[in-house]
Amino acid sequence: MITNDKQNTLIWLGLAISAIVPLILPNHITVLTYIWVMIILALTWDMLGGQTGYTSFGNILFFGVGMYVCAVVQRDMFSSGLDRFERVSEVVVSLNASEYFISLAVGTFSGAIVAVILAVILGSGILGMRGHYFAICTLGLGHAAAEIASGIDYIGAGSGMVAPLYPSELLIGKEVFYYYAFLLVAVATFFLFRKIYRSQFGLALNAIRDNENKAESMGIHTTQYKIAGWTISAFFLAIAGAGVGNVIGFIDPVEIAFSGPTFGVWMIVMAILGGKGTIWGPVLGAVILYSAKETFWTYLLGWDKVALGLLILIVVVYFPKGIIGYFKDRKQLSNSILSQKGDS
Amino acid sequence: MELLNVKSVAKSYGGVIANHDVSLKVPKGKIVGIIGPNGSGKTTLFNSIVGHHPIDSGEIHFNGKEISSLTIPKIARLGMLRTFQQTHIYGKMTCVQNMQISSNIDADWKRVFNPFSKEVDEMVDELLSFVGLYKKRFLLAGDLSFGQQKLLEFAMALMKKPKILLLDEPTAGVNPTLINGLIDRLRQVNEEKGITLLVIEHNMRVIMNLAEHIYCLANGTMLADGKPEEIQNDQRVIDAYLGN
DSSP states (O other): OOOHHHHHHHHHHHHHHHHHHHHHOGGGHHHHHHHHHHHHHHHHHHHHHTSSOOOOSOTHHHHHHHHHHHHHHHHHSSOOOGGGGSSGGGOOOOOOHHHHHHHHHHHHHHHHHHHHHHHHHHHHHHTTSOHHHHHHHHHTHHHHHHHHHHTOGGGTGGGOEEOOOOOTTOSSOHHHHHHHHHHHHHHHHHHHHHHHHTSHHHHHHHHHHHHHHHHHHTTOOHHHHHHHHHHHHHHHHHHHHHHHHHHHOEEOIIIIITOIIIIIHHHHHHHHHHOTTSSHHHHHHHHHHHHHHHHHHHHSTTTHHHHHHHHHHHHHHHOTTHHHHHHHHHHHHHHHHHHHHHHO | OEEEEEEEEEEEETTEEEEEEEEEEEETTOEEEEEOOTTSSHHHHHHHHHTSSOOSEEEEEETTEEOTTSOHHHHHHHTEEEOOSSOOOOTTSBHHHHHHHTSSOOSSTTGGGSOOOHHHHHHHHHHHHHTTOGGGTTSBGGGSOHHHHHHHHHHHHHHTOOSEEEEESTTTTOOHHHHHHHHHHHHHHHHHSOOEEEEEOSOHHHHHHHOSEEEEEETTEEEEEEOHHHHHHOHHHIIIIIOO
């Protein structure tokens, strides 16, 4: 078993490498940035989907909300002028460096807060539902949000929005800045979630996964825990969304912000691939899936989606509990054999 | 003084009357038994008491408080816990984790993100030893045998330091050797920790030995109640349940 100290050493080693990677592979920096994004997406999905066993297809909602709220704050915080309402999708706001970073910080935080409020309200409504009913209920969330966003002129309606330009006078380029920003958020998310999963709160989430009726009969307010878990996820997911909007530079309601078929599905697949309900599973799943996706896209263009589908199929058939889950099971099995031997 | 006082409780599912005008009293510190044929409404009564479903009519007082409209977690927090006929444990968690999560958590949202305290861990060790599962503490609860799971569930209930424990057939599916140990432990818990017990049991030897007062349900109504020897000799009970 890997001890905590060893694990931390490995983490710091990995982070040290990650910190210098942009210098070694400057051409791959966007891909590497997206790996951190994917880690955040998978980790946040797993809080409810893995630890609590509540499959949500609607987490993309918080991602998109974070993206939109941040973009609006960035657009409106330092500039005014009502004429932009005519063709919002074409408005490109130019900000100087300090304006850019202040509005980015305020926007990101506002997006996270709005997502949290949404998670509390939605969660109170639908997290009282059990298991599959909840899953079905979340199916339409992303789609509905995309439809609503497509109808609001203030945020560019169906044509979307443009994120402000990254200030050109800076020494650090946009790619490098967002690489380190996402690295920071992903690492913070990881450590915070690890702390949560090792706490009373984390065990309560697991108890809900294993036997919600029992948890309730033992006095645990299960709905409150589920809402709290979803809220924490929403917070970090919105931060990721805010950043991704800026990385891409253009926000489309259907294709980017509330894109169920891409980000929305990936976050689920990555968590399951790596091993849901574990802290390392989503991280591993994100790295593997996104690397595979990029590799397939580079070398098997045209067949890349088929190859990706095949990979997912293989994992689901041979490692239904994901990669980490597979090794955990083996360890548990040997533990129980050892203990039975000890008994006799 | 009665810790639990059930007054004329009725509950029906559609046209099926599961409980009709059922009353019982459980004095503080005592062990009270409920017997009755299959389908006589024993488990329904338990479910009504712990707030699993709303009752159609009647009153349930626990520690002087009317609880029939409270939710399960609220009632559990007042100090009334139940175990299930089929074991309800957290299968993918270790025995220790099962016990930890059964302690009193989440009173304060700030502390909920801390690990469990030393006191909790000590109590876990003590209670797992008490039920004889200390050696198995790091196994997944789902890998334990049925009997061991029953013991674990019992120990989990004790983590909460309940005032009253409602046990639904604690010895069903448990092998005879374990049953004797279980009876001893139930008594011990009652005498040393002062926990009142209300026990549904089909095993006559067990319930007659254990309980000081027994209620007999049949067809959803209270057929008789009394001391174990009175119940054993009650003609109605014999006809309905004990047979010849």
